[in-house]
Amino acid sequence: MTAAKDIENQNKKENKKEIRAKKREQKLKKNIKKTVKTLIFWVIILAVFRYFFPDHFPAAISMSSRYLKEMILVFPAVLIVMGLDDLWVPTTLVKKYLGHNSSLKGKFIAIILGTMPTGPMYIAFPIAAELLRKKASLSNVIIFLGVWASLKVPQLGVEIQFIGLKFSILRFIFTLISIIIIGIIMEKMIDTKVLFKND
Amino acid sequence: MVAVFINIFALILFIVSFSKNKEKSKQALKIAISKGIGLAPQLISLIAVIGIIFAFLPPELIKEFLGEDFSLIQVGAAALFGALMMIPSIIALPLAGSLIDAGASYTPVAAFITTLTMVGFVTIPVELKELGKKITIYRNSLALLFALLISFMIGVFI
Numbered sequence: 001m002t003a004a005k006d007i008e009n010q011n012k013k014e015n016k017k018e019i020r021a022k023k024r025e026q027k028l029k030k031n032i033k034k035t036v037k038t039l040i041f042w043v044i045i046l047a048v049f050r051y052f053f054p055d056h057f058p059a060a061i062s063m064s065s066r067y068l069k070e071m072i073l074v075f076p077a078v079l080i081v082m083g084l085d086d087l088w089v090p091t092t093l094v095k096k097y098l099g100h101n102s103s104l105k106g107k108f109i110a111i112i113l114g115t116m117p118t119g120p121m122y123i124a125f126p127i128a129a130e131l132l133r134k135k136a137s138l139s140n141v142i143i144f145l146g147v148w149a150s151l152k153v154p155q156l157g158v159e160i161q162f163i164g165l166k167f168s169i170l171r172f173i174f175t176l177i178s179i180i181i182i183g184i185i186m187e188k189m190i191d192t193k194v195l196f197k198n199d
Numbered sequence: 200m201v202a203v204f205i206n207i208f209a210l211i212l213f214i215v216s217f218s219k220n221k222e223k224s225k226q227a228l229k230i231a232i233s234k235g236i237g238l239a240p241q242l243i244s245l246i247a248v249i250g251i252i253f254a255f256l257p258p259e260l261i262k263e264f265l266g267e268d269f270s271l272i273q274v275g276a277a278a279l280f281g282a283l284m285m286i287p288s289i290i291a292l293p294l295a296g297s298l299i300d301a302g303a304s305y306t307p308v309a310a311f312i313t314t315l316t317m318v319g320f321v322t323i324p325v326e327l328k329e330l331g332k333k334i335t336i337y338r339n340s341l342a343l344l345f346a347l348l349i350s351f352m353i354g355v356f357i
Contacts, residue, residue: 027233031237032236034239035239038240038243039243042244046250053254056254059250059254060250060251061250063254064247067246067249067297070202075289076231077210079234080228081208081212083227083228083230084213084224087223087230088216088223125326125328125329125330129329142334145338146342149316149319150288150316150317155289157208158288158289159292161202162292162295163295163299164296167309167353170356171309171312171353174348174353175313178342178345178346179317186337190334
């Protein structure tokens, strides 16, 4: 009986994997199509632009190619870091470490973990909710959310390349301080015991 | 210089990952490629738009709107714009850099980037559902307020 069930479960799992792989492939195809369409669209626009404003055209091309060059230099590396992050820092890891929290150590872990995984914000909210239900402190969860949103390591690379190191360092420091203050203020003002009573 | 550093960083990470787990590293490359293709349409548009904007908009105009004589209203507007927008920061950062190259000052640009990342009006429905009204309202309004502070601090220190 149990063996049969195990096999069934495994089949289900494999099916799910296949479906996911197929979906990913479809999405990739869609994105390739979109990229080609976008490329054609802008080539046409630029051709029209060149026809009507031949004087402005060289300036536009030199500016665009400058940015294209900078992006080619930086983006592949940033994307690889993001891909590695995705696989080596799974969200389960975040849940595991952020659940326990001694005051200062917890905040430190929240900051470190926030800078690593590279998902969008709407992935972070359910994680935050789960952590709160598991009695993680509100300030740590808010700090984690804030760092996740604004102080990601791969994004910092892009920021330094396109805006500058000094700007990036200043923004990092002030943002980190602000996020910690916001976390502490919110913990003082909101009683999480009341919040999740109804669950 | 920065690009060299980023590439070396990525290369080292990849080598470490590859020596630990080949399969995982290959998969990471696949993820990187599909993420890149997902971002490509926006990147292409960004490159084209930057070219056209700079060919047409004289830098004086950008300086006038976002330059040194910015007012509180301009910084507020930049902050609000960032809070309302839903652009991946990887796309927004080169755009912000191009504005600074054209003579925009750092404060409004910092306000835009900070609210873009810290405040999310578009994601509020998800946040409300997951974290409740109280946390959502406090978090976003405090973030908006602190974003203004951060941008002025950057303006002072840079």
